[in-house]
Amino acid sequence: MSPELLEVKNLNVSFATRDGPVHAVKDLSFQLKPGEVLGIVGESGSGKTQAAMAVLGLMADNGRVSGSIRFEGTELVGMRDTHLREIRGDRIAMVFQDPMTSLNPYLTIGDQMGLVLKEHRGLRGAAAREECTRLLDAVHITDPASRLRMYPHELSGGMRQRVMIATALLCRPALLIADEPTTALDVTVQAQILALMSELRANFGTAILLITHDLGVAAGTCDRLLVMKNGECQEQGPVEEVFHQPKTAYAKKLLAAVPRLDAEATRPPPPVAEPVVRVNNLKVHYRIPQPGLFAPDRTLRALDGVSLELRPGETLGVVGESGSGKSTLARAVLRLVRPTAGRVCLLGRELAQLPEQDLRPSRRDMQLVFQDPLAALDPRMTVGQIIAEPLEVFEPSLASGDVTARVAEAMVQVGLDPEWRNRYPHQFSGGQCQRVGIARALILKPKLLVCDEAVSALDVTVQAQIVSLLLELQAQLKLALIFISHDLAVVRRLSHRVLVMYLGKVMELADADELYRAPKHPYTKALMAAVPIPDPRLERERVKALATGEVPSPLADIRGCVFRSRCPVAFGRCGEEEPGLLTRDKSGVACWLA
Amino acid sequence: MSAPAVGAASAATIPEAPRSLWSDALATLRHNRAAMTAAIILGLLVLLVVFGPLLSDFRYDKPNWDEIAAPPLTQGHLFGTDSLGRDLYTRTLMGGRMSLLVGLVSTLVSLIIGIAWGATAGFLGGRVDRVMMRIVDLLYALPFMFLVILLMVLFGRNILLIFVAIGAINWLDMARIVRGQTLGLKQREFIEAARVSGVKPGRIIAKHIVPNLLGVVVIYVTLTIPQVILVESFLSFLGLGVQEPMTSWGVMVSDGALEMETAPWMLLFPALFLAITLFCFNYLGDGLRDALDPRDRSGR
Numbered sequence: 001m002s003p004e005l006l007e008v009k010n011l012n013v014s015f016a017t018r019d020g021p022v023h024a025v026k027d028l029s030f031q032l033k034p035g036e037v038l039g040i041v042g043e044s045g046s047g048k049t050q051a052a053m054a055v056l057g058l059m060a061d062n063g064r065v066s067g068s069i070r071f072e073g074t075e076l077v078g079m080r081d082t083h084l085r086e087i088r089g090d091r092i093a094m095v096f097q098d099p100m101t102s103l104n105p106y107l108t109i110g111d112q113m114g115l116v117l118k119e120h121r122g123l124r125g126a127a128a129r130e131e132c133t134r135l136l137d138a139v140h141i142t143d144p145a146s147r148l149r150m151y152p153h154e155l156s157g158g159m160r161q162r163v164m165i166a167t168a169l170l171c172r173p174a175l176l177i178a179d180e181p182t183t184a185l186d187v188t189v190q191a192q193i194l195a196l197m198s199e200l201r202a203n204f205g206t207a208i209l210l211i212t213h214d215l216g217v218a219a220g221t222c223d224r225l226l227v228m229k230n231g232e233c234q235e236q237g238p239v240e241e242v243f244h245q246p247k248t249a250y251a252k253k254l255l256a257a258v259p260r261l262d263a264e265a266t267r268p269p270p271p272v273a274e275p276v277v278r279v280n281n282l283k284v285h286y287r288i289p290q291p292g293l294f295a296p297d298r299t300l301r302a303l304d305g306v307s308l309e310l311r312p313g314e315t316l317g318v319v320g321e322s323g324s325g326k327s328t329l330a331r332a333v334l335r336l337v338r339p340t341a342g343r344v345c346l347l348g349r350e351l352a353q354l355p356e357q358d359l360r361p362s363r364r365d366m367q368l369v370f371q372d373p374l375a376a377l378d379p380r381m382t383v384g385q386i387i388a389e390p391l392e393v394f395e396p397s398l399a400s401g402d403v404t405a406r407v408a409e410a411m412v413q414v415g416l417d418p419e420w421r422n423r424y425p426h427q428f429s430g431g432q433c434q435r436v437g438i439a440r441a442l443i444l445k446p447k448l449l450v451c452d453e454a455v456s457a458l459d460v461t462v463q464a465q466i467v468s469l470l471l472e473l474q475a476q477l478k479l480a481l482i483f484i485s486h487d488l489a490v491v492r493r494l495s496h497r498v499l500v501m502y503l504g505k506v507m508e509l510a511d512a513d514e515l516y517r518a519p520k521h522p523y524t525k526a527l528m529a530a531v532p533i534p535d536p537r538l539e540r541e542r543v544k545a546l547a548t549g550e551v552p553s554p555l556a557d558i559r560g561c562v563f564r565s566r567c568p569v570a571f572g573r574c575g576e577e578e579p580g581l582l583t584r585d586k587s588g589v590a591c592w593l594a
Numbered sequence: 595m596s597a598p599a600v601g602a603a604s605a606a607t608i609p610e611a612p613r614s615l616w617s618d619a620l621a622t623l624r625h626n627r628a629a630m631t632a633a634i635i636l637g638l639l640v641l642l643v644v645f646g647p648l649l650s651d652f653r654y655d656k657p658n659w660d661e662i663a664a665p666p667l668t669q670g671h672l673f674g675t676d677s678l679g680r681d682l683y684t685r686t687l688m689g690g691r692m693s694l695l696v697g698l699v700s701t702l703v704s705l706i707i708g709i710a711w712g713a714t715a716g717f718l719g720g721r722v723d724r725v726m727m728r729i730v731d732l733l734y735a736l737p738f739m740f741l742v743i744l745l746m747v748l749f750g751r752n753i754l755l756i757f758v759a760i761g762a763i764n765w766l767d768m769a770r771i772v773r774g775q776t777l778g779l780k781q782r783e784f785i786e787a788a789r790v791s792g793v794k795p796g797r798i799i800a801k802h803i804v805p806n807l808l809g810v811v812v813i814y815v816t817l818t819i820p821q822v823i824l825v826e827s828f829l830s831f832l833g834l835g836v837q838e839p840m841t842s843w844g845v846m847v848s849d850g851a852l853e854m855e856t857a858p859w860m861l862l863f864p865a866l867f868l869a870i871t872l873f874c875f876n877y878l879g880d881g882l883r884d885a886l887d888p889r890d891r892s893g894r
Binding site: 334336360361363364366367368370371372375376377378379380381382384385389390393394422424426437440 | 613614615618782783784786787788789790791792793794797801802805806886887888889
């Protein structure tokens with residue numbers, strides 16, 4: 001037997017489609033030793049997931065695999081499905097991206113884990129329960145025995161991913177394939193899961209095949225790295241070598257495009273001018289009816305007292321984890337939801353409580369760019385029609401020739417060829433769709449542009465292009481920009497000031513340089529610590545002060561500071577009084593210790 | 595794909611005029627051979643039922659007691675005669691007038707009311723939605739036959755009433771389907787994008803919601819047309835619809851079914867016409883649905 005656990009040679013995966021065969025993986029070879037972590041990185045469509053699926057023998061009906069996959073000395077390509085099934089789940093286990101969709105909502109955690117034990121190890125009853133409890137404990141789930149009786153929806157996202165990992169480890173597999181295991185999770189939870197995976201590898205000696213688009217994640221976790229593009233291996237080697245002496249042009253380009261938290265990116269302050277938008281103590285509360293006849297409604301505080309000011313040409317970055325109220329802030333400022341209280345003043349006009357018809361004239365001054373570039377474009381309109389729509393609404397008297405000219409102008413401005421205007425959105429790539437979205441937002445020359453996770457769904461190289469485009473357009477048009485993202489590194493490149501949110505409240509507001517150099521609030525510190533740095537040496541040396549636990553339910557009535565339950569430095573006063581945002585010179589920290 | 599160089603093409607030199615969904619859809623439909631064949635056959639069929647009876651040597655309502663149930667191609671009767679000796683060819687075409695008219699008019703009525711009602715209720719939501727859908731529920735609760743008889747009693751026997759009655763029932767289904775689809779569409783980001791752009795609700799419904807509904811609507815229409823033609827024959831069978839000597843394909847099929855063993859052509863010809871029509875509507879509907887969905891177009 002060879003010392004390699006997994007040996008893949010000249011692997012080819014192709015799919016038969018109506019338009020001829022599509023080659024997803026071309027001539028891929030790699031080895032994996034027991035206990036080693038190999039990272040496969042690449043942008044979307046690079047074939048990294050298909051390569052892993054081929055190892056598991058999970059192919060779509062029209063898929064064809066050729067080449068050789070030897071696992072523990074056994075050839076897997078061409079093996080009968082019944083034999084494969086014995087290996088799958090037992091010797092090779094898999095963790096998927098979305099823990100919610102890969103757990104069966106109708107089975108309790110205990111039942112799902114029990115199925116694996118019954119199938120592969122013949123364990124059932126009390127013995128199976130005991131084994132499940134032991135593994136849940138190993139992935140640091142508190143009170144494991146009672147969790148076994150819970151259903152997936154009763155657990156948080158991070159907890160579900162822990163359950164998935166525990167399930168995968170039930171049979172002590174020699175190989176764990178993790179396909180984007182942390183992509184759907186918040187950064188603080190991602191850091192916890194990555195730490196867990198490293199720990200389990202040490203304890204169980206499991207080899208891990210980690211598939212990720214995030215070079216930061218790969219830097220901290222992997223021993224070796226394989227860079228893929230268009231189904232081909234571009235580069236392969238020890239992780240430090242790939243990061244510090246990349247050989248191929250593509251690897252260099254990919255590494256250069258990754259936004260870094262520790263990058264120097266000072267933006268000159270915008271000229272002093274009258275603010276474009278002034279938001280004062282903005283609140284959005286939802287009443288959630290409770291089951292039961294006399295149960296009083298509960299209040300969900302999606303946004304709870306946020307104030308900000310923005311000058312022309314200035315960018316305010318808004319960061320926070322899911323449920324922090326970032327998107328609600330965007331929607332309340334743009335009046336897509338009606339605020340419960342507070343003021344939004346755009347160019348001197350008070351918008352917060354205006355009825356929709358009176359509001360409409362102000363819409364031309366404020367625009368939104370969406371997260372999912374394709375979903376934000378009507379699939380049945382040509383991109384020309386999509387970009388022209390705001391123009392037709394606000395300048396209905398414009399002759400059709402002028403509309404065409406203005407659309408062409410806007411398309412050139414965002415780097416699209418005007419000849420493409422008769423195409424439909426699905427014919428464009430994600431980055432191009434986002435350019436269409438930006439062109440639509442800018443055709444009326446608005447004063448305020450809100451980008452809600454506008455680059456989060458894009459590959460890093462495309463992300464870098466869109467960020468550059470936004471910077472360029474901002475300089476040209478003196479745009480005031482609210483840039484919302486969960487990714488602190490991207491926010492850094494664009495922002496003059498940064499607003500850190502948690503559970504609908506502002507935790508910290510500061511100049512970008514200062515915030516990234518010396519974060520003051522414990523939550524900001526925890527967020528920064530959790531962001532992986534795409535540099536294996538630095539990443540391994542970092543001492544991480546990770547936030548424990550996960551974001552509490554926004555329905556919970558929290559006395560005192562909202563971050564208290566996860567704060568490493570909380571003390572008596574935090575539970576009694578809520579720290580206000582102490583503002584000095586447009587910066588502030590909501591913490592008693594600041 | 596690489597982004598083009600900024601300013602590669604100036605705004606002044608644009609070779610192509612802007613196109614829209616509809617012009618693109620028409621162009622795609624022209625390339626769909628099955629749909630075009632169906633459309634041509636339907637066109638010929640319409641011409642035939644409109645002008646055919648005028649050019650025929652026989653009247654559709656004149657019995658000939660000497661030639662009862664004559665087989666096809668006897669005495670100049672192309673399709674033969676029926677049990678009263680009337681020319682089956684002329685009657686089939688006359689029946690086609692009625693069936694196509696009922697099918698198209700009733701479907702069109704239910705289409706227009708159903709889409710407008712369902713899309714409005716679904717998009718506006720809240721109290722408006724609740725009231726509008728309760729009205730639909732209320733109308734659902736009325737027994738169909740009772741409604742038809744009531745109309746007959748109030749207004750006397752009139753062929754127009756059949757259109758009204760069938761249309762009045764069918765739009766309810768359409769409204770429900772359209773509302774359900776609209777509720778899903780409303781959550782989509784491109785609708786929110788339109789709202790951010792200051793588009794008024796009426797225009798959002800017309801420009802964004804309805805075009806995105808068309809796929810489902812077209813399928814439903816291809817199911818409705820045959821259904822309506824059959825409902826009409828059922829009403830006629832009960833004596834509430836088309837009255838002798840006027841006829842329709844539905845009536846002719848049900849009459850022909852009784853004579854199936856002795857004179858099979860009495861069933862064969864109207865059934866053949868009915869089947870061809872329904873086939874054509876199905877193919878045309880499929881073609882339309884594909885043409886209206888830009889994502890389905892093969893080639894760029």
